[in-house]
Amino acid sequence: MIEQQLSTALTELVGIKHPVVQTGMGWVAGPRLVSGTANAGGLGILASATMTYEELEKAILEVKGRTTAPFGVNLRADAGDAPQRVDLLIKHGVKVASFALAPKKELIAKLKDHGIVVMPSVGAPRHAEKVAGWGADAVMIQGGEGGGHTGSVPTSLLLPTVLDAVDIPVVAAGGFFDGRGLAAALAYGAAGIGMGTRFLLTRDSAVPDEVKKLYLSHDVNGTVVTAKVDGMPHRMLRTKLVEELEETAAVRRLGPTVRRTLEFKKMSGLSWPQLLKDGRAMKRESDRSWSQMMLAANTPMMLKAGLVEGDTSAGVLASGQVVGVLDDLPSCEELIDRVVTEAAAALRRTHSALV
Secondary structure (H helix, E strand, C coil): CCCCCCCCHHHHHHCCCCCEEECCCCCCCCHHHHHHHHHCCCEEEEECCCCCHHHHHHHHHHHHHHCCCCCEEEECCCCCCHHHHHHHHHHHCCCEEEECCCCCHHHHHHHHHCCCEEEEEECCHHHHHHHHHCCCCCEEEECCCCCEECCCCCHHHHHHHHHHHCCCCEEEECCCCCHHHHHHHHHHCCCEEEECHHHHCCCCCCCCHHHHHHHHCCCCCCEEEECCCCCCCEEEECCHHHHHHHHCCHHHHHHHHHHHHHHHHHHHCCCHHHHHHHHHHHHHHHCCCHHHHHHHCHHHHHHHHHHCCCCCCCCCCECCHHHHHCCCCCCHHHHHHHHHHHHHHHHHHHHHCCC
16 A cells, blocks of 8 residues: 555545545445455445345444454435444444435434544535535535436536535545546545445455456446436446336336335345335435335345346446446555556646646
8 A cells, every 4th residue: 555645634534545435335335345445545435225234233343354444334314224323333433424315413413423424425515515514524426427326417517516515525426537537626626536436346346257347348338327227317337138128118117126126125124114114214305206216126136136146137237437448457455556646646747837
């Protein structure tokens, strides 16, 4: 691991060497990837939305067994057991709590009272202002280039508007894969960058090798944003399955949707009342229709089929647009060393242009 070359508000806030975050990707961001990122000096974030409470505790303990460096856990703010999961982070001294949706003010306060950094993800300046007003320590933004659930505003426009809206550290995600991107984000005023697809395509990622090869075979036009999987805009690899979903009528998708809902219920260990309670909370937070909520049950199982089981004929593969410019599988350490070294060199070149 290289020595620290860039000091930002993020590195100081979290206690990491490098302003690089590995995002909490469901089924991908497990203990091996998180600890690999942490040991390389970045911030690894464990994805917990697809884990039961017991699985999450086991994963936290495994990360702690692999590294002494700070790491984070991504939580679903609308989950029925979110308060219990927060207690779990407190119990095990996790450094960062990240959220895909805005956590309640009370949860933010409780985490901060125990010294845990709170970093929600936001998609608009008004969302950043809200969580900052509730006490969030930092925010992460993801521009439309990013994989998974995404918006339509590109990072180059979303980042400056959020930076103008809040005075807490902002981490930029969506479209980053190298040191030039990190340098650009820092020049905008960001405190660091988040990368998902780039970390998925490392040797430390547990995604099956054949699936990684499929990712690397796609060009810059190899992703598509569709709402046919779970009712919300979702960027993923353009595959035969996705093309079929795009063309299939809603009534023909109903049967597989119900089947995967039952599979997710069994996997998660949730009771029907809890599943319905979480569904109502998600609907309230995201303003989805009930038909969209039915489709939302597809996501965990279809992602698992592709990213864990390697079944690309039955699974979807979330991906950012950067997949089209990637051609290797470095370790987390090699990746972070390369990104930071390139960024420092780019910033020095920029500095030399001043008169």
